[in-house]
Amino acid sequence: MPRSKLIGLDEAAALVPRGATIMVGGFGLVGKPVALVERLLEHPEATELTVISNNVGEPGKGLGRLLAEGRIAKAIGSYFTSNRDAVVAHAEGRLEVELLPQGTMSEAIRAGGAGIAAFYVPTAAGTLLAEGKETRAFDGVAHLLQHALRADVALLRARRADELGNLVYDKTARNFNPDMATAADLVIAQVDEIVPVGGIDPEAVVTPHLLVDHLVRTP
């Protein structure tokens, strides 16, 4: 029996300190660790956060609740317009936003987890999102320099874990979760079920256990 990685929601939420940069998996609410995110509301220290996530939830749901309570200082993602609260918070100067093309964002996370400091990518070259970024031509095609992204804590959603922390996901709820699993100092995965070691076919493991520090089980 391996040392258990299973902890409670409150124990997990307490691992997010003031001013932390957190990565939160999910595409909208699909694949988002909603229970874990919403438990942060009960921990006042989880504030002044920088959130790296494709969206900042929806009004009244997930990260949207953290935003509504003023816990998020900065959001790095690709699509914030789906939450009108984010649009208002930005207009009122309460939310700093860094907008990245979705593919550049996911690759920056992958790079952050793979020991790559930065990379050149053709996406967004010549557009408004190129402002302030180094541009360099390769074979005559303009590329932008994109720095890798890393976080203090990653909050993930997976379908199933084994007791070691190997993870499998659920269809398109996989999305950013496996990338984020690699790119944070502390990784916490919210899962539906935990099976004994050996209960997941090694060929099916998407996130190997060495990346996962803690598991939280939600019914």
Added chain:
Amino acid sequence: MSVQHDIARRVAGHLRDGEIVNLGIGIPTLVADYLGDGSGVVLQTENGMLGVGPAPAEGAADPALVNAGKLPITALAGASYFSSSASFGLIRGGHVTTSILGALQIDARGRIANWALPGRPILGVGGAMDLLVGARRVIAATTHTTKDGEPKLVDACALPLTAERPADLIVTEAATFAVRDGGLVLVEVAPGFGGEWVAAHTGAPYTEALA
């Protein structure tokens, strides 16, 4: 049939057996409805799936199975799931044959503006830039004019461009333009429309090469 569905049906006619196709949000999403069972077209969605099937029956939606517009979908036999970075690797790496994108404006060189709305702060881009840069072929699917009747094909876009890379084909309810040698070429006028209507509602210069 609504104008949007009409455009989607016209776009579907340009897809070929074996193509790997990504459908953008809006009119492009409707293209799936006009691919016959034996079309051989395989749909990729950038949130991490190849082999997208039709929308599920009412009440049968799986909350973990959505397309890039967050609408419920199904998985066809042979489907696969992958992470966001892998998905955009497929797109940027040129493995997705065709990207079908909506447009707010298109300029005289075929370049698309489709991510920033007039009068609103720029807070969303999604995968539009990646798709436009990465796909081997880009089809723009758009109404010919705005709701106010203004041409969407314009000499120069007033809205910010999504990429320097132009579309290869532009399909509206009224016409089809190919982009050749940096300019627009009218290759088809849709039934029910005439060349004069197209000329009156197109704000960009174009040449004609009608079949």
